[in-house]
Amino acid sequence: MKSILAIALFTSLLIANPLSAKTPKADPERIRAHLTFLADDYLLGRETGSASYEIAARYVASEMQQIGLKPMGDGGSYLQSVPFKQATLDQTSPVFEIIGPKGKEALTFLDDFAIGASVLEAESKVTAPLVFIGYGIEAEPLGHNDYANVDVQGKIVVVLSGKPASFPTEEGAHFNSEKRAAASRHGAVGMISLSSPESEKRFPFARNREYVHIPTMRWVTKAGTPAKTYPNLQNRAGVSIEAGKKLFANSGENLDSIFEKMAKGEPINAIDLKLSAHLAKKSIISDITSPNVVGYLPGSDKKLAAEYVVFSGHLDHIGVANGHHDHGDIDESGETGEKMDTIFNGAMDNASGIAIMLETARLFVQQRKAPKRSIIFLAVTGEEKGLLGSDYFAHNPTAPIENIVANINLDMPLLTFDFKNVVAFGAQHSSLKQTTERALKPLKLSLIDDPWPSQGIFTRSDHYMFVKQGVPSIFLATGQDSFNKEEDGAAAWADFLKHQYHQAGDDLDLPINYTAAARFAQVNYQIGLTVANDRRRPSWNKGNFFGQLFGKTE
Known part of the structure; x- marks a missing residue:
């Protein structure tokens, strides 16, 4: 190079x-x-x-x-200092256990699941029932609401990656980006994203290994809190296709049939997965700053x-x-x-x-x-x-x-x-x-x-x-x-x-x-x-x- x-x-x-x-x-x-x-x-x-x-x-x-150019940053300078909370994941800490009638099954970090650090707390853990809610999208202007008549209060929502193929491209991308906000709004305590054949084309699950050391960041508000965080969502994780199939073992449904519905653009209903999950991790949190650079004519x-x-x-x-x-x-x-x-x-x-x-x-x-x-x-x-x-x-x-x-x-x-x-x-x-x-x-x-x-x-x-x-x-x-x-x-x-x-x-x-x-x-x-x-x-x-x-x- x-x-x-x-x-x-x-x-x-x-x-x-x-x-x-x-x-x-x-x-x-x-x-x-x-x-x-x-x-x-x-x-x-x-x-x-x-x-x-x-x-x-x-x-x-x-x-x-x-x-x-004239300066337009802080104090007559070209730099606008941005305060951040930064969190790095303790690589030895991630835990994902599936809990069912036959006991617990531990998934393997980065083989089966990926998880990021938290800017809110040094130790995050949650144990709760799993409920599958399709794409996890609430989009009233598009006539779509995966949360309609589904109680997710105190539960971990399991959602498909992406959005329905019928959605307009950019409007759909907006609602896809709002999944965490929707889950938080409805009282969920965690979120699990399912890899799909379509998401594998865009971002293969295996590539999570390449990004595991990259820190999580959020800018800090004047009140001193990280912006755009959802404290009630104690943990979020992504799972591979094979690991995702295990979440449906007790549901009477299988993930492949859901993928077929995705491909055909058919409606996808919520499912009580009749399992619980335990998610845990540790994060190392620090305060940093990094500037924007601003000049004007x-x-x-x-x-x-x-x-x-x-x-x-x-x-x-x-x-x-x-x-x-x-x-x-x-x-x-x-x-x-x-x-x-x-x-x-x-x-x-x-x-x-x-x-x-x-x-x-x-x-x-x-x-x-x-x-x-x-x-x-x-x-x-x-x-x-x-x-x-x-x-x-x-x-x-x-x-x-x-x-x-x-x-x-x-x-x-x-x-x-x-x-x-x-x-x-x-x-x-x-x-x-x-x-x-x-x-x-x-x-x-x-x-x-x-x-x-x-x-x-x-x-x-x-x-x-x-x-x-x-x-x-x-x-x-x-x-x-x-x-x-x-x-x-x-x-x-x-x-x-x-x-x-x-x-x-x-x-x-x-x-x-x-x-x-x-x-x-x-x-x-x-x-x-x-x-x-x-x-x-x-x-x-x-x-x-x-x-x-x-x-x-x-």
Whole structure:
């Protein structure tokens, strides 16, 4: 793997390639410099709360200052400190026992079940009856309620992974993300998620081994409590398909028949599993901080300058596998062999997005006159821990949330091929779709629909925290086609998602196309410029689910 610090290279680039103030053009070498620094081995995967993440944050803050953005963090700085509760799992502590008429059966940690640490208590345990409630979704607008006429008070709910195939993609993804809240609301004391043939395609249960050392985090409210936690849910666990079958042993039903109903889209009824379970674990809890980085360009219009367009991207990644790095395989003679790569550099996820955002910011500063609206550039922490930094900013914004008119989010733009179209996840929900299409025309690029509708990507990145505050938002990524006829963009995406995404292979050895990267920065600049100069504030489409749900319809 490459390990080349980019400080000297970047300094030289600052005085090279002067651009016309009238028609600013993105510079691929500046993007290369940013990406090379942020994805370097010495930053050890930019784990939230780590010293290496802090270096990355201060690098971004320094670049914002050098570009000419004004600070919008704490105390006149570029940094917004985010307080976290962090919990790591005592790997020797997890217990999952099935309790039935014939006694107890212990499941094996990581072979049969996976469980995460708790930010609420050092020791968590619960013993309660099991009740299967289908998907565990309460979605009244979609005419679906798995909790209807089912008493789960004081019980552990057993739920299928995912959502019904009949659900609209993004609305369904929203309700899928609210399962814990629904279980808590109905008085459950625990939750068990069942792997299914469909979930195995998306995330094989065996991959839980790769993430077992990654800490759990929640940002801390002003009252001193971890946000978005559910104290009555004493434990949550996921189980493999084979272990899941054991939970139905006394029910008169079998899991395979339920999977068949899932595949056919048939109704799935609640079942008393006539078993109980005992779940227990120990967690090591600590208090940490990790900053968002915030800078802005003031708008030029006397009235519209008080409104803001936010560009966002996450700066963190997932650190080092198993908490260790730079070790080697040892052969039978005791000699150390070729070193294993255990650093999850996150070159595409999301050093690429931050590099594009910084170059986009430079383009705005380079133009002769600032756009009418002000523009915020926000690099957030904790995305890989559950969109935490963006959620903190959305609840503690450094500009009035009601004055934020749009969010353009950059997360994992794949820059390994010469893309000719763009995906804007969520664009169809608001006027931002028309705005994006208008902005792409001069660049001879097209907007395509979500190529992975079953993945529910609209709810899985930082823009969704702005959506939940009523802000029309899009999540931009490179598309599926290439200007180079010898390249298959869809195949490039498929290969990346299978072999590099959240793996050590997402590093600087990827065939990064910096010309395409510059084009993507130009795309973001053009979209942001169009939004910032439009006299009309972006609006949710009439009757739109998200606009109605989060309360800022036009």
